[in-house]
Amino acid sequence: MKPLRLRRLSAQVALVPTWIIVIFAYIGTILWTIRISFTSSGILPKYDFVGFKQYDRLFQSSRWTISVENLAIFGLIFVIGCLVLGFLMAVFLDQRIKGEGIFRTIFLYPYAMSFIVTGLVWAWILNPTLGIQQAVQNWGWHGFTFDWLSRGDRAIYLVGFAGMWQSAGLVMAILLAGLRGVDEDIWKAARVDGIPPWRVYLSIVIPMLSSMFVTAVVLLAIAVVKVYDIVVAMTGGGPGISTEVPAKFVIDYLFNRQNIALATAAASVMFVAVLVVLGPWLYNQYFRQDRRAS
Amino acid sequence: MTAETQPRGRKPRRLTASRIGIYAFLVFAAAFFLLPFYVMIVTSFKTMPEIQQGNIFGLPTDFTLKPWSTAWAHACTGVNCEGIRVGVLNSFEIMIPAATLSILLGAINGYALSFWRPRGGNLIFAVLLLGAFIPYQVYLYPLVRMLSKVSLYNTLPGIITVHVIFGLPVMTLLFRNYYVAVPVDLFKAARIDGGGFWTIFFQLMIPMSGPILVVAAILQVTGIWNDFLFGLIFAGRDHLPMTVELNNIVNTTTGTKAYNVNMAATILTALVPLIVYFVSGRWFVRGIAAGAVKG
Incomplete structure (x- = not known):
């Protein structure tokens, strides 16, 4: 047997690629991004220091304000929609129904597809001239209008809706696994006591599934902050700038509008926001548990 | 996460009103989820004049396969009219090495972190964990600069590297959580030997890792195939993945929109992850549960 030090060494050597990635691609890039956000860089990076000037500009830019508002609207529709629809589907699937496997497969298949595909399909269905509106008018309801996709004040709702279509199955899958873990005795006890099923779900089952709900919300929240593809595919940020989102703001200013200082300031704001919200949860989830276990 | 067992809900009582309500809800929900797929299929077999009439939900009256061949071989992105087939090849060229490398690296990480407890292991784990949640926008610009420094920007190895970098957190978590459940005594016995x-x-870990390798493969194959952002920024003109090609074809501003061709191209792009989904069945759900990074 080799001495202990040597054996540990091979573990360290095996982790060299990971160390390189962690140091350069994760820590290094974040610090670099934050550094640029305090400069006056345009197309090329300039390493001067202008304080919080870019952040001032950012929060005065209506494009950014609209992006943040849209993120909130999208996030609310997407997360609440997925949770409600996903929970209902899971509960109804858990009633010893025939063809459960088929229903489950149908509910989850959109999740296998990309947000690009999702966005393109829904943009076509909701097309203001040839989509649902025209179809319903052809069926005889001539006054029917549904042109939200071309309306600046409504298009973002549809993006949230399309996102919900893609991801609701995810919540269904997570919660269904949770429902299958609920003790049969709880149902027997409730039946004996004559408690109606909806009441059992509301007061007993949902609290029991709270950790699964948290998991689902975290997964959905990550998707919300990262939302980019579906907007590009479905509306391209339009009409005008009415469906812009922060992630798209950053990409646009980095690669099309050549203002990397403003773009990195926006990226830094996103980073800090996520850190503040998720940091405590992550610590709780992983490191406190680890200590208890060892 | 609990393994799925038989349904354990309330016992069904004959065909009561509530049973009918349950099925009505499920059928309605299924119709909602299937509708876009149905629209994609019927649109892709219609001619443009028929589409102009506006019966988006109607079956094709003038059935044609032309949109499919156009989408495959002649659809235009700007001045390039080579169809979506270029993107298919690019996507495979990106996906196969990127998935393989990130799974291998994730397995090595998970194994090293859970059994060898190397110095700095907790730091690696913490950074990767946080990295999985942070929006990619924070990394993009410096990464572009770093990759161009080493001449990897806008190249095939470059986009593969990017996928390996950002696949690492989930892969590491996946394998770490799997190996943590392996009895330490087994490892100790191997050490004594x-x-x-x-x-x-x-010789010990990989042969035991069958299930988690399948889950990792499902996650990476679908994840990398469905990626749009990295392909757009890092792949370069010659290696654009299918998702980017598709968006370019559909959202091109020149010429009249050929919705039938667009939908055919969209189905083609969704095909690989859909096949993975239907073939893998319950494994896909396990992948979701595992991707849920439960510690």
């Missing part, structure tokens, strides 16, 4: 780091990894 004189097994070194790599011997134990390849």
